Amino acid sequence: MAGYKVRMDASTADPEMELQQCIVCGKRPEPGQRFHVCSRCVREVSPRYCSEACLRQYVERGRHTRAMCERGRKLYVYDLRVRGNPHAVKYLLGWMSEDSFFKRQRQKQQAILREIEDYGHRTEVAVSPEVASFETDRLYCLVAMSSLSTRGHPDRQPPCDTGALLYDKSVVYPSYQLFPLTAPNPRLNSNGPPRLSPELSVLCGQRVAAVLSTTIAAFLDMAARGLPVAVYPFINCDNRTNIVVDVLFWRKILCRVPDHGNCRSVSYLFDLTPYSVVICAVSFAASRVFGKGKRPSEKLLRDEWRKEIEWEINNIKGLPETIDRICHELALQRDSQPRKLGHRKQKAALNAAVSQLKADFLEAALAYTDQYRRNVIEYIKPGLIDESLAEVTGMTEAEVQRIEAEVGKAEFMPYTKRLMAAVPPAYAPELDGPLVTLADGKQVCEADLLLSTQEFI
Ligand SMILES: [Zn+2]
Ligand SMILES: [Zn+2]
Ligand SMILES: [Zn+2]
Structure with a gap:
């Protein structure tokens, strides 16, 4: 992995010892002594502090905020991906040094491989990657590993702190391997899937493939040593939300792994999970057939907004009646002078006035969407993003120009003007x-x- 210093077993003699010492001043506990943990944190995740002063110092440095206590809890207790893996959670929260974490991770992987060895029965292992920022400022790749076993697996004993999940016919380690894919960059911090350009997705995808090759090599080495281990020939990708992993399949990237037992190299294919294929198929069909949904060009068309507003008005309970009543009252007020019209003509005039008021109402609502459209166009124009308005919306240049002319005269509301000038x-x-x-x-x-x-x- 270019650009990353993964110093194998460097400075850290014993990661567990490091976790017992004070995270701020480095003081070590006396034999039999345990340092304090944060009362808001999950015990397994909290850093250790030799004193109240060290804790306060860490909090003041912003290294241990209330939000982090919560995030730690969320990750360690509820997030299926890193649940039950305290080291992964500490590392993601910045409470464990990179050297220490990698060393501890290798130790756990070895313990997991030993468990497979001790299990004795033939097992098929499979790996699958996922890319996420975990609400941090960099992207990480998380590799899940599963090992098949006989139904009920009564004789399996996954090592602790690995977050192992026992299913009916397999043992799954969702956080078998965690490693950073990028350098820190605040723009990467997100709750959902990472948003990267196709080029950067490919770059990350290649990194994922390179690391996975090494991961798989360890299993092949076990097989070469005569252990009953086979590697599933496909690497499962779930592309529901994950463009980086998606790219592995669509770019037909392979994991090529030397198999020392057979003196040749084996290729592993990335494949999409059936579920993600179904989800993508359905959303593709929806946009193809219904044509509705997220087309950004619709947000630039006056008629689309008119339909949208009419639909909303008619679907808010009581609103059409209220508008109707107020328009009637207004029309009657304005037409208070008795005129020499017949009753029928008077009624027709009233109805016309009501219709006009309703039309004015809709027009006023549309004027708001005009200023919205004007702002969107001005927003995209100065080259804040790489694409042009036509590219973003999938419209032709001529259509874009027509809309630009249409909204060029739109007045911003006084409130909006104040906001812009503030x-x-x-x-x-x-x-x-x-x-x-x-x-x-x-x-x-x-x-x-x-x-x-x-x-x-
Ligand atoms: Zn201390
Ligand atoms: Zn805490
Ligand atoms: Zn080897």
């Missing part, structure tokens, strides 16, 4: 907290300090 204050104590003077004499507010110490800015 200049934020350089310092707002109520939001920024007190000012802190740094060693170089520069002043920075607490909110910014927290963000910069957390490398968000």
Whole structure:
């Protein structure tokens, strides 16, 4: 993996010892002594602190925030991917050094392979990758490994802290291997699947394939040593949400692994899981046949907004009646002078006035969508993103020009104008907290300090 220093078993003599010592000052506990853990954290995940002062220092540095206690809990207790793997969670939260984590991970992998060895029966192992940021500022690849066994697997004993899941006919380690795919970059932080350009997805995909080749080689070596292990020839990818993993299949990338037992190399194919093929097939069919949904061009068309508004009005309970009643009252008010019209003509005039008011109402609503469209167009124009408006929306240049002309005259609402003209204050104590003077004499507010110490800015 180019650009990454994975120093095998370097400085860290014993990762477990490192986890017992104070994460702030490095002090080690006396024999039989255990340092404090955070009361909000899951015990297994919390860093250890020799003193209240060290804990406070860490909290102040933004390295142990309340949100992180929560994230740790979420990951360790509920996230099926890293559940029950305290080291992976600590590493993701920045509470375990990279060297230590990798060393501990290798130790656990060896324990897992020993368990397979001890199991004695023939097993087929399979790996499958996933790419996620875990709400951190970099992308990680997580490799799940499953090992088939006889029904009920009464004689299997997965090592602890590996997050092993026991299914009816297999043992699955969802976080068998975790490694970073990218350098830190705040733009990568997301709750959902990573959003990368196709080019960067391919780059990451190739990294995933390279690491997986080494992972599979360990199993082939076991087989070469005469152990009853076979490797499933396909690597499962789930592309429901994951463009990086998707790319492995569509680019027909292979994992080529030397098989020392047979003195040749074996190829493993990436394949999509049936479930993800079904989901993609259905959403493809939906956009093909119904043509509805997310086409961005629709958001630029006045008639689409008109339909949208009419639909909403008619589907909000009581709203059509309310609009009808208010329009009637208004029409009657405006037409209070008695005129010399017959009763029927008067009624027709009233109905016409009501219709006009309703049309004005819809037009006023559409004027709002006009300013929305104008803003979207101006937003995309200055080259903030790589694509042109026509490319983003899938429209022709001529269509785009027509819409630009249509909304060029749209007036922004007074509220919107004020919003656009607003200049934020350089310092707002109520939001920024007190000012802190740094060693170089520069002043920075607490909110910014927290963000910069957390490398968000
Ligand atoms: Zn300490
Ligand atoms: Zn905590
Ligand atoms: Zn070998």
